[in-house]
Amino acid sequence: MSGADDQERAKELARLWQASVVPVEDEAVLEARRERLLPAIGGAIARGAERRKRAERFRRVTRGLAVAAGLAVAAGLGRIALSSRSAAPHAEGRPESGVVAVSGVVTLTHESRTAVVERAALSVGDSVVTAVDATAEVRLTNLVHANLAGSSELAVVTPVRSTHRVRLDRGRLDAKVDDRPSDTPKLVVETPNVDIVVTGTVFDVDVTRAEADAPAKTDVHVTKGRVAVFRSGVFVAAVTAGGVWSSEGLATAVEAPAPAKDTASAKDAPAKRGTGVHAVVAAPEVPAARPGLPSSGTLEDAELGTLAEENALFQRALEARRRGDDGSVADTLAKLLSRYPGSPLAAEARVERMRALARAGRKDEAAREARRYLAERPDGVAREEARRLVMPGETGD
Numbered sequence: 583m584s585g586a587d588d589q590e591r592a593k594e595l596a597r598l599w600q601a602s603v604v605p606v607e608d609e610a611v612l613e614a615r616r617e618r619l620l621p622a623i624g625g626a627i628a629r630g631a632e633r634r635k636r637a638e639r640f641r642r643v644t645r646g647l648a649v650a651a652g653l654a655v656a657a658g659l660g661r662i663a664l665s666s667r668s669a670a671p672h673a674e675g676r677p678e679s680g681v682v683a684v685s686g687v688v689t690l691t692h693e694s695r696t697a698v699v700e701r702a703a704l705s706v707g708d709s710v711v712t713a714v715d716a717t718a719e720v721r722l723t724n725l726v727h728a729n730l731a732g733s734s735e736l737a738v739v740t741p742v743r744s745t746h747r748v749r750l751d752r753g754r755l756d757a758k759v760d761d762r763p764s765d766t767p768k769l770v771v772e773t774p775n776v777d778i779v780v781t782g783t784v785f786d787v788d789v790t791r792a793e794a795d796a797p798a799k800t801d802v803h804v805t806k807g808r809v810a811v812f813r814s815g816v817f818v819a820a821v822t823a824g825g826v827w828s829s830e831g832l833a834t835a836v837e838a839p840a841p842a843k844d845t846a847s848a849k850d851a852p853a854k855r856g857t858g859v860h861a862v863v864a865a866p867e868v869p870a871a872r873p874g875l876p877s878s879g880t881l882e883d884a885e886l887g888t889l890a891e892e893n894a895l896f897q898r899a900l901e902a903r904r905r906g907d908d909g910s911v912a913d914t915l916a917k918l919l920s921r922y923p924g925s926p927l928a929a930e931a932r933v934e935r936m937r938a939l940a941r942a943g944r945k946d947e948a949a950r951e952a953r954r955y956l957a958e959r960p961d962g963v964a965r966e967e968a969r970r971l972v973m974p975g976e977t978g979d
Contacts, residue, residue, distance in 0.1 A: 684719055
């Protein structure tokens with residue numbers, strides 16, 4: 583079929599289409615159809631709008647929850663940070679005092695109520711008792727860490743001119759006291775017969791009785807540092823590292839000095855724990871009462887504000903002696919003696935300075951120091967040594 587025939591055929595079909603009759607639907611049928619379709623279309627539009635509203639509300643709620651969760655997390659982190667900041671000074675500054683049962687039965691009496699404890703806070707007025715096979719750890723703020731042995735009884739009492747004060751009625755206390763310098767003693771340990779004043783050291787105290795109704799005996803051993811022992815407010819002994827002091831025979835030692843002994847022999851005497859051997863600076867060398875310390879009463883009435891500095895100067899001199907620096911020993915002890923002439927350490931400081939000057943070859947100064955010692959303590963334990971320095975080649979009583 584040619585192209586002309588195709589065109590003709592198309593024209594014919596167009597004429598036929600134009601001539602055809604389009605049937606017209608009945609108006610009632612159309613109206614019924616409109617009544618069915620229009621509500622359906624309106625309902626579909628309404629349902630779509632509702633779905634969009636619900637989706638928008640969900641998005642708003644989700645965003646709100648996300649913001650609230652973020653704020654809650656931020657607030658929680660803020661509280662944690664604030665808690666950490668507020669807890670840190672407490673932990674590093676002055677943590678609470680407390681007792682921890684390490685083994686056996688440990689009882690705590692607080693406000694007249696006694697109970698077996700594993701861990702508890704400690705306050706003034708409380709007392710701790712350990713059974714025969716028990717041990718406990720005791721902490722007094724951040725200054726004193728101690729172990730309480732079996733069959734011991736320890737009470738926390740009101741401190742006076744000291745940071746902490748405890749009473750050991752029986753048993754054994756091994757303590758470590760913070761050694762940073764302070765104006766007042768960090769701890770005073772009361773026993774039935776003496777008070778032990780501690781500025782910073784490692785030491786132990788043992789209170790025993792031969793029989794239940796026998797007088798108590800107090801033994802003190804110092805591992806590091808130095809402690810001072812007082813009886814009724816009067817200084818009786820200073821115990822240094824490695825030294826042992828016992829209250830056995832204390833009454834006669836305080837009332838009348840023991841016979842003089844050669845200093846070298848005293849220095850060489852073994853200071854063994856449990857032997858009752860006194861430290862070199864124990865009771866036989868009893869100085870006059872220190873200014874500010876009462877001749878009667880308790881140590882609570884004493885002025886102990888300079889004890890820490892006196893201790894620090896003496897320890898500095900001992901360190902210099904260990905280094906072999908006799909010049910520093912002499913100079914440091916001269917400061918101690920000039921600043922605190924009534925110190926409980928004065929007698930020992932003068933002896934140590936006298937020896938340091940002699941070792942350094944400063945014989946004239948050593949002789950002057952020896953004369954001062956003899957004038958102050960003619961019956962002192964180092965009198966023979968001092969006389970040899972004053973009168974070389976001569977000895978005698």
